Amino acid sequence: MIPELQFSRPKTIREALNLLATPGQNNRILAGGTDVITGIQMGSKRFSRIDLLIDINQIPELKTITENKAHIIIGGNVTFTELIENPIARQKLPLLVKAASTVGNLQIRNRATLTGNFVNNAPCADSVPPLLVYDALIKIESQNSGRELPLQDFLTGTYKTLIKPNELVTEIRIPKADTELRGDFYKLGRRKSVAISRISLAVLAQIEEDKIKEIRIASGAVTPIGERFPDLEKWANGQKISDELLKLLAKKMAEKITKANGLRWSSTYKIPVLQQTFYQLLKKVTD
Amino acid sequence: MKKNFSLIGKNIIRQDGLEKVTGQAKFADDYTFANQLTAVMVRVPVAHATINAIDYAAIENDPALTAIVDATDIPGAKKIGAIRQDQPIFAYDKICTHGDVVAMLVGESHDALLALRDKIKIDYTELPVLSDRTKALDKDAPIIHEQYENNEIVHYPLRKGDVETGFKNSDHIIEQTYTTPLIEHGYIEPEAVTAILREGNKGVQIIGSIQNPHTTQNVVAAVLGWPLAKVRIQQAELGGSFGGKDDTMNVLSARAAVAALKTGRPVKIRYNREDSILESYKRHPYTMHYKVGFNNDGKLQAMKIDIIADGGAYSSMSPFVTWRTVVQATGPYEVENVWTDVRAVYTNNPYTGAFRGFGSPQPIFAQESLMDEIAVRLNMTPDEIRRINGFKAGSVTASNQVLKDHDVNLLTVMDTAIEKSAFRKKWRANRQNNLAKEKSFTIDEENLFLNKDDFVDPQNVIKRGIGLAVSFRGSSLGAEGIDAAAAYLSVQKDGSAYLLCGLAENGQGLRTTYSIITAEVLGMDIENIFYLEQDTGLIADSGPTVASRSTIMGGGAVKDAADKIRKRLEDILKPEWKLTDSDELVFKNNKVQNPKNKSQEMRFGDLCKLANSKGVSLSVIGWNKGPDVGWEEETGQGDAYFTYVYGCQLAEVAVNTVTGEVAVERIIAVHDPGTVINKMGAEGQVYGGVTQGAGFGLWEEISTHEGMPRELNLDEYLVPTSKDIGEIIPIFVEGKDKYGPWGAKSLGEPTLELTAAAIANAISNATGKRFFNLPLNLEELLLNRKLHKEDLQRGSL
Amino acid sequence: MPKITFNLNNKDITITTAYNRRLLDVLREELGLTGTKEGCAIGECGACTVLLNDQAVNSCLLLIGQVEGQNVLTIEGLSTKGELHPVQKKFLKHGAVQCGFCTPGMILSAHALLHKNPSPKEEEVKEAITGNLCRCTGYKQIIDAVMDVTKG
Incomplete structure (x- = not known):
């Protein structure tokens, strides 16, 4: 059920910002609506008591x-x-x-x-x-x-x-990167499509001969929000690529995530699988 | 033997296709009536409680409220049920499960009623929740229904031979326990129904997403305390059912009828997906303990089976569902010594009932897993062990029924599947491959951080497997109940016809199948057959549209009707053409012809006109009653079903051994449904059944927390999408049978019941590990157990 | 209550309604176009699929105000002058319909795909309909039907 609300469709950013500044009420941006409308439908507290929805789809x-x-x-x-x-x-x-x-x-x-x-x-x-x-x-x-x-x-x-x-x-x-970066994105879901991520990973690396010159690592779904891993990246930068290194990197990431967030209901599955899939991804990127 | 059919077995466009592709087909929620009211359900947020008082003071005088409807408004039966009347239309003394409804708010605006609902104060006393089916019969288990001495809904024993001696004489014994989860039907159309009071003393008309209109009629009449004929149930176009729109729709129809009676206005109930998953019944979760004894030569000696089915809060169809289980629990195998106990029990979980498969997918998963385990133990291939023990002509079933009067095609369907896939070669190669390489990755729960050796080399991540499963299945209801169906065929004087059968179109395509049968018998244009609306006022009670009985039973009734019309037409024509009774006429291409003298020919329409001019009625009721069957309750012995169908499905999978993902690459589905009447429809049954079966095997599960379902919408309850299943190859082996129209039998459920078992065996072939608990999801593959959130909080809220 | 003007099935219409109405509600309850179905209300099942400016979208996730000035096509607008659209014809030919509840949304998703990509590969057809759940058909005959449209 969607409660009564006001609705506005600004044509410019300026107009949208002015509407957002309307005092004394709860103004919310409506873009795709796939979170906002479902949130309202399901009675999510995050989307309750909205007075004005500002649809930004008419702003070129x-x-x-x-x-x-x-x-x-x-x-x-x-x-x-x-x-x-x-x-x-x-x-x-x-x-x-x-x-x-x-x-x-x-x-x-x-x-x-x-x-x-x-x-x-x-x-x-x-x-x-x-x-x-x-x-x-x-x-x-x-x-x-x-x-x-x-x-x-x-x-x-x-x-x-x-x-x-x-x-x-x-x-x-x-x-824009000034050097060539290699990378990949990995997602694990329960179905082949329309799946909520169980694990997502992104890796971007600059590889020089057999060394990791620079690596950037980010995760999603296994961490409370998408995160980068600066310590790990620093540790890996400059290291010679070996099977052992990639395995260690995968393990260190899992240890870091577990240390930061503790064990959750899903950790028993996700932590080992994260290591395996991150290792697979690293192999692919550094191959 | 094969007849030269005009339409049977050909590709025929659906009877109801045009209205469905144009969006004109009217489903239950597409009906709107002048002055109609809407309703919202009032529930108590616990699975087990006594209700002390409900305080409506805060809303009673609100203008948005037309009426509060509860059990006190019911003039007749307050509780319903096919065998036990244990399910309340409105809960009035206690809450037995989360879906229970204590009252219904009726008014014009749904949104306004939802707002009012939050203001109701319900005083209740929580009772201990029974959610574990295996503890339901413990001495200290909470009793769900006080009128019964314990939580046992039903117990079916089957005793054949002497199992203890059988085990003693066995070279090997294997014992395993298997479980299957609560499964949601997942019809895309949620429930909707409207009750409309008719003028004067005409009673009530109900139109809704109703699977079994006559069952609904019985329930509504009982609840209102009215004669049956005062209640007319009309089935709207049904947006999927799969067994799921029976009891729930009876209850909703009764609620709508009571509300219409109270308010004097049409009342529509429409459920959203959350209401639907919360309240509607589901597939029974099973816990199955199997002990099997067998000899070195592969011959089965004895089987002891103990099965507990979770009936949830109400008995519903449990006594029927579990009866099929006891008949089929040993699978399609000859076993001399059998001791089976199947029990259905009450818990506070969502209640369970009919669902395509109906008590067979669960034991098939167990028994087919077990057969593969035996094969591996004896160093045989899965087909070898099945060939040794599988039913052949004249085999005797666990209930001591001799299989006769039809082609016992179990081994034929298996061999067809095997040949199509080079099964033996692949199965052996996969096994060798998988044993040769390192063991499949399994998570060590004590140490979540991997050692160097635990990491799987990328080229070894994906492992392939092949597996098969076979089954026999009793056609139609068997000793479950009265098995008869009616059809109405009214041929008009121009040769067009009205057709209706007492079994209902649930999307499976029976209108098309029945039209094909009619057109085949009468040689008329299928486009000239107009199928009538399903309405209890127009056709006799034909029992429920369940048990894959539409073709064999309803088809038989339709054929009977068409045969009767044909006889009447022949009786008119033969004297005209100076033919004797024994002369044959050909009804084909919209014409009737004397094959011996082709100048004697008449258009079908002209013949109907002639019949009309002679005062001969071309309106008939066809009737088809199933042969007698029998069952001894104490021993589980008897001729359970009058005939059987056989199937074999073979699955090829790719398992990602580090994530537990399973890709179903190919399913070969070989079925003997008897004669295939509606070819595209039959293939559609296979594709759809296999896909549902794969969902049952790999992804689908309603998990509960203190009896409350966690997966309340399709974001969390995962039904297969278009990308989740690979190739499906349907193959029909059309065995002969003396029953059914031209020997046509059953297909809808066999297609679903085998898939999960075949996939499970394929996964074992790929990984070298066996799995015992469906669904075989990511966690099950790597942990051998499920993981669930501790609470019910939906992530994004 | 606001007035909303948009193009529906190739005709400009103006309606007076409330801003908390979804396009789905307006189509079904105010315009009597019940070919568009509600199955989940959260964008998972696709039964409510309509085309918005030729793109498949869930009408359960669109507020009516959002279609002001836009083009909306529902299943009722697909066949012209009594002639079935090629996608509809192929659905019939291949037995791609069982219960029919997902069918309108499915056909519109297929139509949107073919509009953009007249000769899709089978994988592209599957991808285009992942947002349309079907519980009856196992999708096979639907995919065959869409592939057949490309053959004319």
Whole structure:
């Protein structure tokens, strides 16, 4: 059941920000609606008592994917389908495109947005691990100010971020790498499609001869939110690639996750399988 | 022997296809009536409690509320049930499971009623919850229904020969315990029903997503205390059922009828998915202990079987479901000494009832796992062990029934599947391969962090396996109950016809099958047959549309009706053409012809016109009563079913040994349903049944926490999608049988019952490990157990 | 109550309704277009699939305000002048229909795919309908039907 509410469809970012600033009421952005509407339907506390829904689907500025010398810039309301079909994204952000292709089903991908995925910040948000290894930055605006920060800093906890009620994510900026990076995205679900991630992993690495020059590692679903592993990355950087190293890296990641989060109901399965699948992924990337 | 059929076995477009592809087909929720009211259910958030008082003070005078309807409004039976009347329409003394409804709020706005519901105060006293079926018969178990001395719903013993001697004479004995979970039907259409009071003394009309209109009629009449004929049940187009829209719909129909009576207005109940999964009945979870004795030559000597089925809070169809189990529990194998006990018990879990397969998929998983284990023990292939013990013509079943009067095609269907897949070669090669390489990865729960040697080399991650399962299945109801069906055929004077059978179209395609049968007998255009709406006022009670009995029983009734019409037409024509009674006429291509004198020919429509002009009625009721069957309750002996069908499914899988993912690459499904009448429909049954069977084997499970289901919608209850199953190859071996129209028997359920067992055997072939607890999901493969959240919180809330 | 104008099945219409109504509710309850079904209300089953600007979407997850000025196609708008759409014809030919409840959404998903990609591979057909659950058919005859459309 959807309670009575007000609804607005701004045509510009400015207009949207003004609406978000409407005082004395609960204003919420409506992008794809795949989290918001289902949340309202299921009676989720996170989506209760909304006074005004601001549908940002009529704002062309939020729909673009462009690039300049330093960045690939994804508008704040780009759907997964738009991302998957975009030539720039396909060429330059293969991990993100791969992750996007595994989100929900086609009907969901036609509506759900990349921004919505990390603003909702479920543990299993498929796009988060790739965005993290791409060192994504996000641009947030409000009526009177704006800021830019790393996505990693924006995500604070399960279903929690630094977004304020009057703010809108208007851009995702992904720095272009100046060297060639190899990487891959892995997702484990219970079904072959329309599956919620049990484990997701993203790895991006610069490999020089038989050494890991630089590696970036991120996980989803096995951690309370998508996370990077800076200590592990630092430990691995510069090391000679060997079967032993990759196994150790996989084990260290599992130990780190367990130490940080303790054992949960699913850990008995996820922790060993994480090590196996992360090892498989590392083998593939470093092969 | 094979007749030269015009339509039978050909690809025929569905009778109801046009309205379904254009969106015009009217399902229960697509009906709207002037002045109709809607309803929301009032439930208590516990599985077991006594109700002390319900305080409606906060909402009583609210304008959004038209009426509160509860047990005090019921003029007739307050509790219903096929065998035991233990299920309340509205719970009034106690709560036995989470789905129980104590009252219904009726009004114009659903949203407004939902808001009112939150304001009701219910005073209840919680009782200890019984959720473990294996503890239901313990002395200190909470009693679910005080009117019965314990929680046993039913107990079927089967005693044949002397098992102890059989075990003594066995070279080997294997004992195993198997479990299967609570399974949701997962019809895509949730339940909906509207009750409309008719004018004057005409009673009530009910239209809904009802699987068995006559059962619903019986229940509603009992609840209202009315004569049966004062209750008319109309089936809306049914959006899937699979056995699932029986008891639940009877209860919802009765609630709607009581509310319509109280308010004087049409009342519609429509469930959302959460309501549906919470309240509707499901497939019985089974715990099955098997002990089998066998000799070095592979011959089975004795089987001792102890099965507990979780009936949940109400008896529903448990006495019928578990009866099929006791008949078929030893599988299609000759065993001289059998001792079987099958019990259904009450718990506070969601109640369980009919579901495609009906007490067979569970024991087939157990017995077919066991047969493979025996094969491995004796260094035989799975087909060898089955060939030694499997039923042949004249074999005697566990209930001492001699298999005769039909082709006992068990080994034929198995051999067909084996040849199609090079089974033996693949099975042996997989085993050797998998034994040669390192052992499959299994999680060590004591140490979750892997040693170097635990990591699996990428090229060894995927292992392939092949497995098979076979079954025999009694057609139709057997000694469960009265087995007869009616059909109404009314041929018009232009040669078009109305057709209706007492069995109901649930999506399986019986309108098409019945039209094919009619058109085949009368040689008329199938497009000229117009199938009537399912309505208890139009057709006789034909028993429920269950047990894969539509073709064999309903088809028989339709053929009887068509044969009667044909006889009447022949009786008119033969004197006209100066033919004798023994002369044959050909009814084909919309014409009737004398094959010996082809100039004697008449259009079918002209012949009907002639009949009409002569005052001959071309409206008939066809009737088909099944042959007598028998059953000794104390010993479980007797001719349980009048005939049987046989099937073999073979699964090829790829197992990801580090994640536990199973990819079903191919299923070969060989079935002997007798003569195939509706070819596309039959193939559709195989594809759909196999896919549901794979879901049962690999993904589907309703888990409960203190009796409350966790998986309440399709985000968590995982039914197979279009990408989850590989190739499915249906093959029909059309054995002869003296029963059924042209020897056509049953197919719907056999297609489902074998798949999980075949997949389980294939997984064992791939991994070298055996699994005992369905579904064989990620955790089961690596941990040999399930993992569930400790609480009921939905992640995203 | 607001007025919403949009193009429905190739005709512009204006309705007066409330903003908390889903497109699905409006289609079924206010416009009498009951070919669009509700199966789960959370975007998992696809029974409510309609095309929004030629894309398959779940009408249970769209508020009515969101379709203002957009093009919506439901199953009722697929066949023109009494002639079945090729996807509908092939569904009949291949026995791709059983109970029929998922059928409208399934056909629209197939239509959206073929509109964008007139000669899909079998894997692409499967991917395009993962959002449409069917419990009866095991999908096989549906996939065959869609593949057959590409053959004309």
